[in-house]
Amino acid sequence: MTTDTPSRIALRGDLLDFTADPGFAAPAGAPGVRFRPGHWLLVADGRIAGVQADAPDASWQRVDHAGKLLLPGFIDTHVHSPQLDVIASYGTELLEWLNTYTFPAERRFADPEVAVAGAERFLDGLLAHGTTSAVVFPTVHKHSADALFAGAERRGMRIIAGKILMDRHAPDGLRDDVRQAERDCVDLIQRWHGRARLAYALTVRFAPTSTSAQMQMAAALIEAHPGTYMQTHVAENKDEVRWVAELFPEARSYLDVYHRHRLLNERSVLAHGVWLDDTDRVLLRETGAQIAHSPSSNLFLGSGLFDWLGAEGQGAHVSMASDVGGGTSLSMIRTLADAYKIQALRGVKLTAWKALYSATRGAARALHLDDEIGSFDVGRHADVAVWDWAHTPVMQHRVDLAQDLHEKLFAWMTLGDERLLEAAYVAGVPRYHRRP
Structure with missing residues (x-):
């Protein structure tokens, strides 16, 4: 992958990150979930510069991942x-x-x-x-x-x-x-x-x-x-x-x-x-x-x-x-699916919100690095993973039947793995892209 990146790039996709710990609350009542579908993530000099719904002006190099799920690395x-x-x-x-x-x-x-x-x-x-x-x-x-x-x-x-x-x-x-x-x-x-x-x-x-x-x-x-x-x-x-x-x-x-x-x-x-x-x-x-x-x-x-x-x-x-x-x-996706199974055996239902938080902002917070990584807050390093919502016909069918975002994301987490990954950016630099 290239080691160079424009100073100003904009990534479009369905942005999901967390502003707080969702805890073990039921999916519908979980706090801290931030989902911004079809938004542009602005990256300047390797850091998050903002998020907006409208397309940025021509001073930004646009990379369109429309229809993809964008998560912090x-x-x-x-x-x-x-x-x-x-x-x-x-x-x-x-x-x-x-x-x-x-x-x-x-x-x-x-x-x-x-x-x-x-x-x-x-x-x-x-x-x-x-x-x-x-x-x-x-x-x-x-x-x-x-x-x-x-x-x-x-x-x-x-x-x-x-x-x-x-x-x-x-x-x-x-x-x-x-x-x-x-x-x-x-x-x-x-x-x-x-x-x-x-x-x-x-x-x-x-x-x-x-x-x-x-x-x-x-x-x-x-x-x-x-x-x-x-x-x-x-x-x-x-x-x-x-x-x-x-x-x-x-x-x-x-x-x-x-x-x-x-x-x-x-x-x-x-x-x-x-x-x-x-x-x-x-x-x-x-x-x-x-x-x-x-x-x-x-x-x-x-x-x-x-x-x-x-x-x-x-x-x-x-x-x-x-x-x-x-x-x-x-694969942290596979790891999160196994975490659900362990908690189920203990009588606890782990939501997709809590699971994903633990591998993004929650981990950053525990490491005292949440001012640097783990979210799409302004000023954070632009470590971004771009994911497909499905990679098999069966998975696509299941995701399409989801009635709400949590159901869709839980199916994604349970059925998915690294084959869903389209691209990974580190501090705004593309470091991985799936081969055709």
Whole structure:
């Protein structure tokens, strides 16, 4: 795709975004939904300049996507760039999954050429699925983070990432040590954090693979470098929870391990959180940390059914994540459909409004980036995905029968996938377009 864009472009389509959290209200009563069909989205120098019903004057380059659905680019808050190699692998739960599939795949990224090729494939894959921002785990190798950041900078993407920290309970070729890891992180922070649209995340894989000394080092770097993030996993699987209790008997819970090591704050992103209790959820609220809900992965690995309503009821932030390769697709549409199924099993009906909010403005808000991404508000980066309403005759028939916008959008979310994506813009630059 081209790396150049006119300073003033106008995109026409059916614009949908959110001004507030729709919550778990019934579709008809949900607040915050903003739908402007047949409108023009004005983009100046890569940012949203306005929205209008009438065609703009000749000073704007017009791109007509009439009849298409325009959404803010999706934000995936937890995904593993090297795990495209093991997506859709058979027959294991979390801990066996790591040893059988994940660790061998990540060890291959010790080769810098493999790391570069993997980063390029992954970033192009995100864009081809309508995802323009992500919180990403590369591997323990410093050059894997370099490759990811460099590729994201070239594409103008909003990426939060950092080399994985693992100094125990990992195979040869995937362990670091506290001192070397600290030097690597400091160098990566100085090189990439705050550059272009990039941010650094201290990346503790999960408590079992980091010593207390390593987690304390990560906390010190977070405190020394304002604006950095922390990402990790928590309470995904029952066997994992039992293992953490054995390794950290002094901690009240798995989440408390991170709290004791000063790793919970408003920029902490914790994947899964399936097996948290009410005390944990209160701690999330008090620290501002968020759960990156990974429904497809939780279903595929048999990890459990996340209590989204309970988490938000205690004041915790919840965003949406594909968790590839435990998750089975980079498509946030497929991920949202799986989220509906999990909540249905818990007796909760997830609306399309709430689901889409969690992968756009809701995720941006949880990451403290809602002044930059996640909506069509003036001043936001023009990260835009252009979608067909249907891609098969059956789907078209179902969408045509919809009696209102929510019914239409729910059918779109439930039946759709990345094949619906026509184009993706990053800061107003076209970065993906479907081949004829």
